[in-house]
Amino acid sequence: MQHTNATGFGVETGSLSWPTGFRAYTGHGGLRDQGDDISVVASDRPAVSAAMFTRSLFAGPAVVLSRAHAAGRELRAVTTLAQNANVATGRQGEANAAEVVGRVAALLGIDDRQVLIGSTGVIGRPLPMDTIRAHFDGAAGLGPGAFGAGPLDVARAMMTTDTRPKTAVRTVGAARIVGVAKGVGMLEPNMATMLAYLFTDAELPPDDLDTALRTAVDRTFHCLSVDTDTSTSDTVAVLANGAAGPVGTAEFTAALTDLCLDLTRQLASDGEGATKLLRVTAGRARDEAQARRIAKSVVNSPLVKTAVHGADPNWGRVVMAIGKNTEDRDITPDRVTVAFGGIEVYPEEPTPETLDALTDAMRQPEVAITLTLGLGTAEATVYGCDLSAGYVRVNADYTT
């Protein structure tokens, strides 16, 4: 079923399928005790591609290899290993990543350089190559019929500490865009998010696709922070196989941005230990960079995050988080306003009549903090989540 969402883009309900010409496969490669942990999404024809990767100095072999392959701008498949990041694993880690890529290429009868590989999970552990090899030996006997996995299956096979799979779809003209993503912690993407793959049957020139991706990512994944920690594995890629014919670039960019925002919100709400989505908008800033810097400072403040967790409209912590940006000397307390859920709390205190509404707003699954700086017209919105004891629980003994 298809309908139009609030922003005017076609979305779909019901069982989600791939865009024309894409198919997928998931299986168990022994990376975790049970459940599928290897996935492959492939296009049955060459696809134009664009990709962005983590800027971490410790980017893993999967990122290094994928960056080289993505430079060719023509990818046919994306494979993902869950549970193990294969990062800081030395020369053997590089060889292992290359071997997995070779296995996937052989399975599909395509060139190694047409395969993108993603790998997330524990850092510093060698991949279990024995079970991975056994898995691909078995898969080699399967025909194309084995490629019956849908986007939800793939999103599930990509999960690590994610509590739910993340998928989204938008239509643009005759074409569709389907996205799958994962990521819960170590999540303040820098140039891309943990893993987000976007597949479309739209036809676009490579440069336009690249620009569309950069535009979309800048306004979505780059505005996301769960815990200020940038992953060593962040990857976002889009594959466009053209099966549905050409679409307008502007229209495509808008749909892609809307879809990425959908995934960004799903990632934020499923942040490790998160019980609430936190959306911070900084308005009336001097420029967009300032707006984003201030909004990020608020969304990342552990004191703001814990206050939101406790449903406490503690605006003092919001002004503190604005105030610690000591390079923004043009920000002065007398021009700043702060609102929770649309109800101003600073400098005007909430009236007794609005107190109930304020309490109610703080208890919603999505809490909005809106602040204005009184300096200009620029605005930015960023996404994060509250900080709960659950975050500590998940992370205090993840490897042991």
Place this chain on the structure above:
Amino acid sequence: MQHTNATGFGVETGSLSWPTGFRAYTGHGGLRDQGDDISVVASDRPAVSAAMFTRSLFAGPAVVLSRAHAAGRELRAVTTLAQNANVATGRQGEANAAEVVGRVAALLGIDDRQVLIGSTGVIGRPLPMDTIRAHFDGAAGLGPGAFGAGPLDVARAMMTTDTRPKTAVRTVGAARIVGVAKGVGMLEPNMATMLAYLFTDAELPPDDLDTALRTAVDRTFHCLSVDTDTSTSDTVAVLANGAAGPVGTAEFTAALTDLCLDLTRQLASDGEGATKLLRVTAGRARDEAQARRIAKSVVNSPLVKTAVHGADPNWGRVVMAIGKNTEDRDITPDRVTVAFGGIEVYPEEPTPETLDALTDAMRQPEVAITLTLGLGTAEATVYGCDLSAGYVRVNADYTT
């Protein structure tokens, strides 16, 4: 009793007293339900002073007033209000801070401009001036004999969510330096820490005292981070009344630095929810700024902090936290080493023989992470604490 500590400075045990010529007073001004919440430390003669304050854009009236008074470099008294930061309280907040200063000056028979005022606690609440006035009305009838409070009493009266008072003492020649401090959360000092007051009977020229303070703070409080949040109230001040005669500036600076390091460690171990002190040393860096930036990135990483909480030697998170400093492009994974408690974990994995020692090191009340970058000779050490569910508990409903 006096003895010499490991770094060669005289420290004292037993009941702590003020340096010659200082006395103090604490009382209950209704800022909290029970317990002393107002303190005054005064010198019976003019004292040379130096001070540093928060760089927060939302610095409160206490900081604004104190900054003006400290510019005179001759302070006679320091007063502190606990539990209420008197920040973002508008013109009334400014008037209230000035009134408290005036009351303290009248009590001591000194000039308003010789009084430094500190105020920490909740942001955005007016001071309870009725009970504060009643308190000073009562205190006005007291003679100098009422000024019998010791450093521990003052440190206690300054506490907010601190679980223990922080004091330290060092001797330098015939003089002594006594410090009191408070601070547990909203604690990544920028130009000074929450509240740290240093009193000495040493005699020093104002410029030397100022330089000594800046040198000491740069190597101690500036290397502390509990939660990346910079307070609106940070203040550190030193008063030197000269009662013990002149001392060498170099010797004084070294003793002051050692004392401030002592207080810094006390602040880190009593960080909100902290169960462990975390000490991160980055060595073989290009320059000191890089060493400090990398060490801070590790000590502030929520994933490193939770791993330390769980006694998990998860070095993968340490390399992640190094790697997210994407401007340090000269850092390469093949030159980096990481050790926990002196036991290398990357790139050499711990041997089975050292595994027990590693587990043991992770369970100590102080955990040391040492990393080297292989680029130069600079080094920096920073202090923080683990991240526990206790931090969330303390902060999820602090005002409600």
